[in-house]
Amino acid sequence: MSSPAQPRRRYDPAIEEFQKVLGRAIAANVDPEVIEGLKRALSYVDMREDYTLECTSQESDTCRRIRETTMSHPWTELKEQGKALRDYNPRMLSGPLAGQFLKSLVSGQRARRVLDVGMYTGYSALSMAEALPAGGEVITLDMDPFLQQHNQPFFDSSPHGAKISIRIGRALDTMRELVKEGQKFDIIFLDAEKSEYIDYLKLAFDEGLLSENGTIVVDNAYRHGSNYLPSDSPPDASRLFGRHVTNDARLHKVLVPLRDGILLIRRLNEVERDAGQ
């Protein structure tokens, strides 16, 4: 069985709770059979994750190099030296499963133009570029100039890198510029500033950034569980965005339980509208 491509990350609060219960059961010296049962159940989750990756196409060499470099990069030092805007957490990288999922969407939809909002080290941008036909384009946005300098050599080393253009600036500003330029995209992948997602959606659906049959793909739709766990706090931006999308009857949406949740949103098509769905 292959080893996981990224350190295991639990996006599921149910599993975290399960692990806590296991710890308590061990500390309380409960029946060894119960402890073995709990451990076995958790190992099934690991096995499912391994199997999921095993059944999924492998990442390209360049994507692998991007992932490995991201994991070992001295982000804290770069931030302290004032070179990078943030002390980036390598876990921000989307990774092999999400990357292959994005490729399937790009290819299945016969997309030609893709907007990647939140580039980081370029894993999602390159994954999607790899599924585009010759002449296709990924425009990838980020606010950190350091990332452009860091990522361009990786893109240049890929046979698909010429399909990628980087734009540096605040995503909302860049997206408004793209609207003004009359640009349209078949896929828009949102993986940046959660508090701006409702604005991104308006630019996509109401101001024409998304093509007629285009799809918006939203990462972190569960927000590690905070979008659905009971809470006494006022809803945060991510939860408000979820509600906003749910309440928009013009849209078709499906939340795919992949990693931290990937939400797909598109306009209802004519048949669906006629059927009153």
Ligand SMILES: C[S@@+](CC[C@H](N)C(=O)[O-])C[C@H]1O[C@@H](n2cnc3c(N)ncnc32)[C@H](O)[C@@H]1O
């Ligand atoms: C989660 S990471 C993106 C991961 C990437 N899509 C991947 O597949 O690895 C989020 C990125 O969004 C960028 N970002 C956050 N807020 C932004 C904003 N308002 N405008 C532009 N970029 C932003 C951050 O600098 C960071 O690089």
